[in-house]
Amino acid sequence: MTSHTPSALELDRRAYRRGRERRSVLVAIGSTLAFAAVVWVTVIATPGWAQVQETFFDPETAIAALPKVWAGFLVNLQVLAISVVTVAIAALLIAVLRTLRGPVFFPVRVLAAVYTDLFRGFPFIIVLYLVGFGLPTIVGQRIDVILLGVIAVTLTYSSYVAEVIRAGIEAVHPSQRLAARALGLGYVQTIRRVVLPQALRKMTPPLMNDFISMQKDVGLISILGAIDAIAAARSATALNYNFTPYVVAGILFVLLAIPSIRLADWYTARLREREQTGAIL
Amino acid sequence: MSAAAPALRAEGLWKSFGERAVLRGVSVELHAHRVVALIGASGSGKSTLLRCLGLLEPIDDGQIFLGDEDISDPRVDGNRVRARLGAVFQSYNLFPHLSVLDNVTLASRVVHRMPRKDAEARALALLERIGLASYAKVHPDRLSGGQQQRAAIVRAIVTDPEVLLLDEITSALDPELVGEVLELVRSLAADGATILMATHEMAFARDVADHVVFLDDGVIVEEGAPASVFGAPEHARTRAFLARVSG
Numbered sequence: 001m002t003s004h005t006p007s008a009l010e011l012d013r014r015a016y017r018r019g020r021e022r023r024s025v026l027v028a029i030g031s032t033l034a035f036a037a038v039v040w041v042t043v044i045a046t047p048g049w050a051q052v053q054e055t056f057f058d059p060e061t062a063i064a065a066l067p068k069v070w071a072g073f074l075v076n077l078q079v080l081a082i083s084v085v086t087v088a089i090a091a092l093l094i095a096v097l098r099t100l101r102g103p104v105f106f107p108v109r110v111l112a113a114v115y116t117d118l119f120r121g122f123p124f125i126i127v128l129y130l131v132g133f134g135l136p137t138i139v140g141q142r143i144d145v146i147l148l149g150v151i152a153v154t155l156t157y158s159s160y161v162a163e164v165i166r167a168g169i170e171a172v173h174p175s176q177r178l179a180a181r182a183l184g185l186g187y188v189q190t191i192r193r194v195v196l197p198q199a200l201r202k203m204t205p206p207l208m209n210d211f212i213s214m215q216k217d218v219g220l221i222s223i224l225g226a227i228d229a230i231a232a233a234r235s236a237t238a239l240n241y242n243f244t245p246y247v248v249a250g251i252l253f254v255l256l257a258i259p260s261i262r263l264a265d266w267y268t269a270r271l272r273e274r275e276q277t278g279a280i281l
Numbered sequence: 282m283s284a285a286a287p288a289l290r291a292e293g294l295w296k297s298f299g300e301r302a303v304l305r306g307v308s309v310e311l312h313a314h315r316v317v318a319l320i321g322a323s324g325s326g327k328s329t330l331l332r333c334l335g336l337l338e339p340i341d342d343g344q345i346f347l348g349d350e351d352i353s354d355p356r357v358d359g360n361r362v363r364a365r366l367g368a369v370f371q372s373y374n375l376f377p378h379l380s381v382l383d384n385v386t387l388a389s390r391v392v393h394r395m396p397r398k399d400a401e402a403r404a405l406a407l408l409e410r411i412g413l414a415s416y417a418k419v420h421p422d423r424l425s426g427g428q429q430q431r432a433a434i435v436r437a438i439v440t441d442p443e444v445l446l447l448d449e450i451t452s453a454l455d456p457e458l459v460g461e462v463l464e465l466v467r468s469l470a471a472d473g474a475t476i477l478m479a480t481h482e483m484a485f486a487r488d489v490a491d492h493v494v495f496l497d498d499g500v501i502v503e504e505g506a507p508a509s510v511f512g513a514p515e516h517a518r519t520r521a522f523l524a525r526v527s528g
Contacts (some may be wrong), residue, residue: 179374182337183388183436184364193391197378 058244065236065245072232073252079146079218079228083153084211090154091161096191098166112162119159124217128152132224149221157214164206168199201271208264212257219253229253286349288313288475289334289444294343296329303329305499306343311444311477316470318486318507319479321496322522327479328371330496331446334477335368347443364392367442371449373429375421375436381408382417385436393440400439407435411465427458431465438469445469447478483526487511495519 006014043049097105097112119127131152136143172195180190222231229252233245289311296304303326311317319327332338334345336352336359345353352362375384382404389400408414411431413424421429430450437445447466451459463485470476470489480486486493486507493510495503495518503510503519514520 175370175372175374176376178337179368179370179376181360182335182363182366182368182370183440184360184362184392185388186360189391193387194376198376201378 055241055243056247058242061236061240061242061244062248065233065248068232068236069229069245069249069252072227073229073249075146075226075228076218076221077256079149079153079221079226080215082146082150083157083214083218086150086154087157087161087214090158091165094158094162095165095169098162099169099191101187116159116162119156120163122156124152124156124220125223127156128220128223131155132221145221145224145226148224149218149226152221153214153218156217157210160210161207164203164210165199167206168203169195171202172198204271205264205268208260208267212260215256215260216253219249285313287311287346288348289477290346291330291334292344292346294330294333294345295341296326296333296338297341303499304333304340307496307499307501308343309334309477309494309501311475313443313475314473315491316474316476316478316489317492317494318490319477319494319496320481320483320486320522321479322525325496326499327496328448331368331448331477331479335366335446336362337368360392364388364440365443367437367440367445369430369433369437369445369447369450371452373421373426373433373453375429375433377421380418380420381413381424381432384421384432385439388436388440404435404439407439408432411435425458426454427461430454430458430462434462434465434469438474443475445474445476445478447476447480449479449481452481481526483511483523495522497522 094112094115097108098116100109128149132145132148135148135151169191176194176198177190180194185193219228219230222228222234225231229249230246233249236245237243287310290309292308294304294307295302307326307330309317309330319330321327329338333340336345340353343353344351347362347365350357352359375381376387379387382401385404385408386397386400389395389403390397395403405414405417408417413428413432413435416424416428416432421432424432430453434447434450450466451462454462459482463482466476466478466485467489478486478490488507490507493504493507494501495510495514495516497518503514503516510519511523514523
């Protein structure tokens with residue numbers, strides 16, 4: 001309809017809308033300036049600000065600490081990379097064990113349920129202590145800190161992720177299982193071909209959430225004596241009570257999280273586009 | 282008694298959900314290459330009967346025979362029996378994560394162990410016949426309701442089932458899409474498929490079915506040739522139902 005000329009009425013409406021938009025922009029600018037002024041007066045212009053800046057955001061300390069914090073951060077990344085795989089395998093196993101039917105699997109079902117209850121309830125730090133200090137005592141020899149970290153993270157996170165997977169499996173509409181069964185697919189075939197692929201799509205947002213908290217929690221392995229980003233920051237801080245290295249480590253973790261968050265958003269949006277998840281199917 | 286055993290036969294089926302008895306001693310017979318239409322009000326037990334016959338719902342009593350095999354025997358492998366039947370549902374139940382072609386070939390590949398190439402060739406030939414070949418690679422949500430239901434029918438017939446169970450397959454469709462689905466069923470019937478269909482489409486049942494069964498409150502009230510059930514119903518309940526649906 002390129003040939004259509006808007007009526008006088010429509011032109012009038014458009015002019016009105018443009019006026020409202022201009023007004024909105026002006027209001028936004030005004031309120032931002034006012035807010036900045038308030039921040040300036042109450043925070044930055046105070047005598048304590050210089051000290052805050054020096055203690056937390058000192059550029060020289062930051063640059064000095066960065067190489068060691070970065071080296072430590074690579075240890076965190078290593079634990080994270082291995083844990084992603086081990087958590088995925090363990091969680092899938094537990095989730096499938098919990099959904100198995102039949103009287104034979106009763107003890108396995110109960111065991112899986114107890115496991116998820118237990119490790120979701122345990123504070124992560126207790127698991128870390130038990131694994132990190134208890135396990136070497138039992139074995140009677142030194143165990144690599146990275147391995148200990150991976151075990152602790154896997155124990156805790158596989159219980160969370162198993163529940164996400166189980167919820168995802170149960171969220172697939174029963175009519176889908178019905179259709180699969182009507183085609184003659186067996187239980188395992190139905191789970192593998194029909195239920196899990198759909199469940200995975202439903203699980204992506206909560207799984208990404210767990211992944212992001214896992215990224216942070218690998219930082220806790222510093223209490224096991226691993227020289228990771230946080231331990232490196234701690235030793236740098238101990239020199240002069242300047243806490244900037246912690247902020248540096250914190251920023252590294254945030255930078256690690258942002259791509260995951262964006263990826264999760266992108267992936268969910270793409271799925272929504274490809275399959276109308278709201279459609280009756 | 283006819284010479285050949287019926288393709289599908291049920292005797293004295295009982296089925297309850299909790300306290301509610303949905304089927305109360307239903308017996309039906311379906312001979313090969315025949316079309317039987319199940320009619321009756323919503324909640325009369327049509328869908329439950331089809332699901333019980335398709336071993337998608339356990340029965341409380343009675344027997345079901347596929348050919349001369351008692352498939353209601355719990356020692357029978359249900360998956361193997363279901364692989365010999367085809368079922369189509371009211372809400373299509375296509376798999377949203379698979380393309381139309383993968384939907385259609387899933388059972389051939391996974392259950393019947395057919396090589397993917399052969400399964401796809403066969404599926405494409407059928408899709409071609411009903412004008413859906415150009416949609417083979419897309420996901421089902423890109424199709425209209427009528428196209429989805431036709432794809433679901435192809436998914437059910439691609440493995441050459443001995444009996445096709447159709448559960449109110451046009452009830453979820455917009456009125457203008459009903460025709461294309463019924464047309465497909467009509468051509469399957471003409472090709473000699475063995476069909477048991479629950480339906481609200483009385484004109485279609487009258488036209489295509491060889492035998493009509495009127496189910497009311499879990500009991501078969503009346504059955505016979507379409508001309509007699511629709512033309513001269515014996516029972517007051519049948520007459521009342523037909524008067525209601527022809528509105």
